[in-house]
Amino acid sequence: MASATEAPWHAAFPKPKAQAEFISREDTLALFSSAKPGKDFILVDVRRTDFEGGTIKNSVNFPAHSFYHIREAVYDLVKAAGVKTVISYCGSSNGRGPRVAGWLQDTINEKGDDSIKSVAMTGGIKGWAKAGEEYTSQMVGYEKEAWETKPDGCA
Helix, strand or coil, rough: CCCCCCCCHHCCCCCCCCEEECCCHHHHHHHHHHEEEEECCEEEECCCCCCCCCCCCCCCCHHHHHHHHHHHHHHHHHHHCCCCCCECCCCCCHHHHHHHHHEEEEEHCCCCCCCCEEECCHHHHHHCCCCCCHCCEEEEEHHHHHHCCCCCCCC
C-alpha cells in the first residue's frame, strides 16, 4: 500500500475515460451455463501479488499494474477470438478490476467497436469465494483457508 507521500501505482497511468459497468457474480456464474467461456466471454483476474487462494475457472491473469501497457494487445486477442464480453475482477472489484475494465473499454471505444463490452465483476474474487459451493466449484486451486483470512478491499 502506498504511503502518504508515495503515489499509488495507478497514478502513473491516465484515469480511464469510460466508467466501468458491472456484472453481478450471479450473472457471471450463469454465463458458465448459457455461454462458452473463452469464446463468448473471458474472465480477467487482475490481481498480482495477492494471486493466491484460487481463481475462477477459465480466467487469464493480466495484473492491473501492467495492464495499461498491454490493453491494445488484449483488445486484439479478444477481437480475433470473437469474444463479446470481457469480465475483469480483482480482490473486491473496488479498484483494480473497474480500472482495468475502464481502460479496456476506452480502447474498445477508440477502435469504434460496439461488438465487445468490458465490465467489472461486482464483489471480485473475494465475493465469489465467499458465496458458497456453487461458486467455489467453479474455481481452480480453491483454498478455503486463504479466503477466511483475507481482509476486504482492493487498491
